[in-house]
Amino acid sequence: MNxxxxxxxxxxxxxxxxxxxxxxxxxxxxxxxxxxxxxxxxLGPEPWSSANVEPCRRxxxxxxxxxxxxxxxxxxxxxxxxxxPADIQDLYRQSLAQIGLPLDQHxxxxxxxxxxxxxxxxxGLGWQVWxxxxxxxxxxxxxxxxxxxxxxxxxxxxxxxxxxxxxLQGVESLFDIEWGHGVKYGDLFHANEVxxxxxxxxxxxxxTLFDAFTASEKETQRLLGLNLVLPAYDYLVKSSHxxxxxxxxxxxxxxxxxxxxxxxxxxxxxxxxxxxxxxxxLGHPLLKK
Amino acid sequence: xxxxxxxxxxxxxxxxxxLPVDYIAPAQRQLLAAVESKLNEARLTYTALDCDATPRRLxxxxxxxxxxxxxxxxxxxxxxxxxxxxxxxTLTPAGEGFLRKYGxxxxxxxxxxxxxxxxxxxxxxxxxxxxxxxxSAAVNSLxxxxxxxWEVSQAxxxxxxxxxxxxxxxxxxxxxxxxxTAGRITRSHPLHSVSRLEVxxxxxxxxxxxxxxxxxxxxxxxxxxxxxxxxxxAESGGRLVEDEELLxxxxxxxxxxxxxxxxxxxxxxxxxxxxxVTAMREHQRYFAVEDAQxxxxxxFLAVYDNPLADPVNIRxxxxxxxxxxxxxxxxxxxxxxxxxxxxxVPELERVLWIKGLGSLLDKTKRLETLSEWLAAKxxxxxxxxxxxxxxxxxxxxxxxxVQEKEFTSLQGxxxxxxxxxxxxxxxxxxxxxxxxQPRVAGDACPRTAGGRMLALxxxxxxxxxxxxxxxxxxxxxxxxALRRAAQGIVSILLEAVYRISLTEMVxxxxxxxxxxxxxxxxxxxxxxxxxxxxMETELANRQYRPDEIQALLAVWADDLGAVAQKAEMLxxxxxxxxxxxxxxxxxxxxxxxxxxxxRAWAPEAVLPAILPEFFQVEVEKELxxxxxxxxxxxxxxxxxxxxxxxxxxxxxxxxxxDRFFTDVLVMDQDEAVKTNRLNLLLLIARLLWTxxxxxxxxxxx
Numbered sequence: 001m002n003x004x005x006x007x008x009x010x011x012x013x014x015x016x017x018x019x020x021x022x023x024x025x026x027x028x029x030x031x032x033x034x035x036x037x038x039x040x041x042x043l044g045p046e047p048w049s050s051a052n053v054e055p056c057r058r059x060x061x062x063x064x065x066x067x068x069x070x071x072x073x074x075x076x077x078x079x080x081x082x083x084x085p086a087d088i089q090d091l092y093r094q095s096l097a098q099i100g101l102p103l104d105q106h107x108x109x110x111x112x113x114x115x116x117x118x119x120x121x122x123x124g125l126g127w128q129v130w131x132x133x134x135x136x137x138x139x140x141x142x143x144x145x146x147x148x149x150x151x152x153x154x155x156x157x158x159x160x161x162x163x164x165x166x167x168l169q170g171v172e173s174l175f176d177i178e179w180g181h182g183v184k185y186g187d188l189f190h191a192n193e194v195x196x197x198x199x200x201x202x203x204x205x206x207x208t209l210f211d212a213f214t215a216s217e218k219e220t221q222r223l224l225g226l227n228l229v230l231p232a233y234d235y236l237v238k239s240s241h242x243x244x245x246x247x248x249x250x251x252x253x254x255x256x257x258x259x260x261x262x263x264x265x266x267x268x269x270x271x272x273x274x275x276x277x278x279x280x281x282l283g284h285p286l287l288k289k
Numbered sequence: 290x291x292x293x294x295x296x297x298x299x300x301x302x303x304x305x306x307x308l309p310v311d312y313i314a315p316a317q318r319q320l321l322a323a324v325e326s327k328l329n330e331a332r333l334t335y336t337a338l339d340c341d342a343t344p345r346r347l348x349x350x351x352x353x354x355x356x357x358x359x360x361x362x363x364x365x366x367x368x369x370x371x372x373x374x375x376x377x378x379t380l381t382p383a384g385e386g387f388l389r390k391y392g393x394x395x396x397x398x399x400x401x402x403x404x405x406x407x408x409x410x411x412x413x414x415x416x417x418x419x420x421x422x423x424x425s426a427a428v429n430s431l432x433x434x435x436x437x438x439w440e441v442s443q444a445x446x447x448x449x450x451x452x453x454x455x456x457x458x459x460x461x462x463x464x465x466x467x468x469x470t471a472g473r474i475t476r477s478h479p480l481h482s483v484s485r486l487e488v489x490x491x492x493x494x495x496x497x498x499x500x501x502x503x504x505x506x507x508x509x510x511x512x513x514x515x516x517x518x519x520x521x522x523a524e525s526g527g528r529l530v531e532d533e534e535l536l537x538x539x540x541x542x543x544x545x546x547x548x549x550x551x552x553x554x555x556x557x558x559x560x561x562x563x564x565x566v567t568a569m570r571e572h573q574r575y576f577a578v579e580d581a582q583x584x585x586x587x588x589f590l591a592v593y594d595n596p597l598a599d600p601v602n603i604r605x606x607x608x609x610x611x612x613x614x615x616x617x618x619x620x621x622x623x624x625x626x627x628x629x630x631x632x633x634v635p636e637l638e639r640v641l642w643i644k645g646l647g648s649l650l651d652k653t654k655r656l657e658t659l660s661e662w663l664a665a666k667x668x669x670x671x672x673x674x675x676x677x678x679x680x681x682x683x684x685x686x687x688x689x690x691v692q693e694k695e696f697t698s699l700q701g702x703x704x705x706x707x708x709x710x711x712x713x714x715x716x717x718x719x720x721x722x723x724x725x726q727p728r729v730a731g732d733a734c735p736r737t738a739g740g741r742m743l744a745l746x747x748x749x750x751x752x753x754x755x756x757x758x759x760x761x762x763x764x765x766x767x768x769x770a771l772r773r774a775a776q777g778i779v780s781i782l783l784e785a786v787y788r789i790s791l792t793e794m795v796x797x798x799x800x801x802x803x804x805x806x807x808x809x810x811x812x813x814x815x816x817x818x819x820x821x822x823x824m825e826t827e828l829a830n831r832q833y834r835p836d837e838i839q840a841l842l843a844v845w846a847d848d849l850g851a852v853a854q855k856a857e858m859l860x861x862x863x864x865x866x867x868x869x870x871x872x873x874x875x876x877x878x879x880x881x882x883x884x885x886x887x888r889a890w891a892p893e894a895v896l897p898a899i900l901p902e903f904f905q906v907e908v909e910k911e912l913x914x915x916x917x918x919x920x921x922x923x924x925x926x927x928x929x930x931x932x933x934x935x936x937x938x939x940x941x942x943x944x945x946x947d948r949f950f951t952d953v954l955v956m957d958q959d960e961a962v963k964t965n966r967l968n969l970l971l972l973i974a975r976l977l978w979t980x981x982x983x984x985x986x987x988x989x990x
Contacts, residue, residue: 105602108479133573253639
């Protein structure tokens with residue numbers, strides 16, 4: 001199965017199990033948790049089920065296209081089920097079978113992993129799912145988001161698409177994954193890895209990034225003050241990515257790092273509280289009457 | 290046979306999604322203890338109780354459970370007679386109410402001390418009625434390091450509970466936990482084609498699970514894995530590198546475990562063995578294989594959980610993951626070697642050690658001073674080594690390798706590799722690795738003198754720092770591993786037979802903290818007590834009797850090496866004829882003193898003055914002179930560590946003490962005379978207490 005077929009198959013599978021196939025969010029982010037379909041929708045009492053592919057950026061993970069297993073840009077497939085159904089593990093196993101994994105010939109194991117995102121004030125308990133010792137999925141029951149205890153609890157399934165594709169296609173490097181029609185992942189993205197690694201580690205201008213960080217942090221706060229919680233959220237996402245760029249550039253010292261994370265978490269808390277109120281004001285329209 | 294006599298077996302299975310590996314054994318113990326105490330409380334008897342587990346289930350079995358509580362005879366109290374009876378001796382409504390409540394007739398009631406009393410017989414309830422509450426309370430009582438919510442009920446557990454089975458023989462006990470109610474449907478191994486299996490009765494359960502591809506018994510899985518690992522290792526041309534702790538983990542990671550052997554490129558073998566073994570163990574949970582000479586082979590053994598799979602299909606994935614990890618390790622090693630450890634030391638300033646206690650550079654500086662000071666006292670020839678090792682000790686914490694999550698356990702070990710490779714003297718490099726020893730209870734103490742100094746300094750600094758900052762362990766919470774630090778100090782001091790004052794060490798360590806320099810005296814006593822707590826455990830492990838340990842630790846015990854020698858002395862003395870009599874007389878001295886007289890006198894403590902002018906009898910004067918002389922001799926003997934000599938010297942006072950008690954009435958009517966006599970006895974007691982509080986020894990005739 002090629003890369004685009006894997007995505008299509010997962011979309012179809014989860015659509016058939018009641019998910020809205022929402023789209024990737026049009027901002028740079030480190031993980032699909034930043035997609036409003038996750039961060040915002042898991043808050044509050046309204047039910048929500050969605051699935052989406054998500055391009056993610058982690059500037060620090062760039063290896064100039066030289067590491068067969070790592071890139072600064074990659075894809076996640078994200079599923080949110082709120083409330084988490086009792087058969088959520090079974091559904092996940094079925095989805096793996098759908099994309100052509102012979103479960104009877106491999107070792108699928110749920111290995112303890114407590115997930116935490118200090119920047120988002122988020123925490124959850126669950127597992128890394130191993131496929132013959134390789135981590136292919138992060139499986140989490142969210143407990144907290146934006147510092148707020150969640151109820152009902154959402155289940156989050158995050159597939160690492162490249163790893164799964166490498167496994168299914170039996171290739172040793174992510175750049176050898178077939179995307180579709182004979183075109184390889186490397187044909188599409190290798191140059192990006194080289195150029196972005198150079199930018200992230202060497203060429204980015206820390207001062208510009210610092211200024212941008214400060215500006216978007218301020219903008220988040222200003223917008224929160226105006227009760228424009230959805231635009232405020234975008235500026236929080238931008239701030240977070242700018243922080244990641246600064247971090248990759250080595251522009252933030254170990255001791256300063258904690259301070260930046262706290263600033264981001266405070267923004268995230270502000271947004272989460274604002275969003276809860278916003279949905280309440282709307283009368284929780286997604287709650288079944 | 291009546292209901293109360295028949296015995297039944299109970300099965301209780303908590304079915305969950307995969308539990309964290311290290312939660313399972315503690316949960317088994319807690320569940321056992323909780324059910325045991327609740328059954329006892331409910332007066333239900335049983336013949337056996339056990340708890341087994343897999344990653345997806347905790348299973349409690351009670352055998353020979355009584356079918357009902359025995360009836361209970363008890364006395365019940367009613368209202369006062371004045372309230373219960375009217376003037377004409379007929380019952381008032383209050384009196385009738387009492388009778389009605391317990392179903393009593395007027396004849397069954399008596400009046401005692403003005404109150405109505407009756408003997409009632411409470412019929413025991415059947416077990417099946419009591420068990421739902423007992424079992425759900427037991428589940429609720431389980432405590433995990435972290436628990437979660439997953440469903441509307443907001444119930445908390447380590448991972449979601451998806452099913453419960455509770456059967457008393459063949460009868461379902463409807464235990465409720467959260468949104469789940471117990472029934473008779475268990476679940477098979479996730480790969481089994483039939484996922485739900487019916488359990489007809491508690492007795493059938495084991496067989497049902499077996500058909501469902503689940504090996505319930507932890508012991509059986511462990512044994513099976515042990516054998517499989519040995520076989521696969523032999524097939525790979527070597528032998529298993531034994532790792533019991535890892536085995537305990539993987540046993541809890543599979544319901545029906547299998548073992549697959551794989552390999553990695555021999556080229557990686559040039560990386561240090563510890564790094565390879567750590568890369569395999571810490572994240573992947575693979576076992577290492579070595580040849581007959583103990584040389585690592587380019588092989589690994591991985592445990593998997595799939596009874597259907599041909600391991601040939603699982604191997605390539607396992608190999609690829611390890612390859613990526615070894616490649617990372619090689620990369621980190623190469624990168625780290627570009628920067629000498631010494632050049633990293635100034636960068637430690639940027640790394641917080643513990644909030645409120647400064648940076649790792651601050652810690653480094655304290656360790657340099659402290660380990661040099663310790664060496665001056667204990668290992669003068671290792672002074673330079675200790676200081677140089679302390680300088681580099683923490684630098685590896687900011688190397689690429691140790692900062693990587695899966696390799697953090699290589700702290701110290703990487704420092705040794707890098708230091709040695711960068712030309713540091715061997716003793717310095719070795720000490721860096723040994724600073725964390727003993728890493729766990731039972732682990733070896735540092736082998737080198739420099740290592741012991743650094744290890745002592747590091748542990749003292751941890752203890753004193755945390756204590757000064759108020760980060761004191763409470764109950765099960767010990768986030769800074771201070772108990773282990775204290776245990777390490779005890780082990781090192783005893784193994785090397787170092788003679789040094791705990792108080793002095795603590796005061797010196799406290800001086801290094803700018804944050805609470807002056808508080809040293811304040812924390813010295815609690816830190817000393819905390820270390821002595823570990824010493825008590827250590828002595829118990831060494832099979833000293835509880836009364837001996839108490840006798841030793843009741844007195845000023847500030848020098849652990851001395852305590853250990855005194856313990857040995859006590860053990861020997863006990864065998865000697867006459868010891869019982871000696872102790873009886875010595876105890877007389879102590880027992881006549883006021884009850885709360887403190888036993889722990891620091892050497893510099895000053896005793897109340899003895900005034901010879903108040904002595905009235907010759908023997909008093911004689912005893913005083915003899916005690917003074919003994920005091921001088923004792924100081925000399927104790928300084929030389931000659932404790933049995935000191936005891937012997939004290940026994941020379943015995944005839945005089947005996948005469949004193951015969952000729953003198955201590956509790957004289959004249960307060961001044963009495964006080965003076967007590968002070969004389971205190972002086973003698975004080976001499977005894979330089980060894981032990983002998984009055985605590987249990988002497989059998």
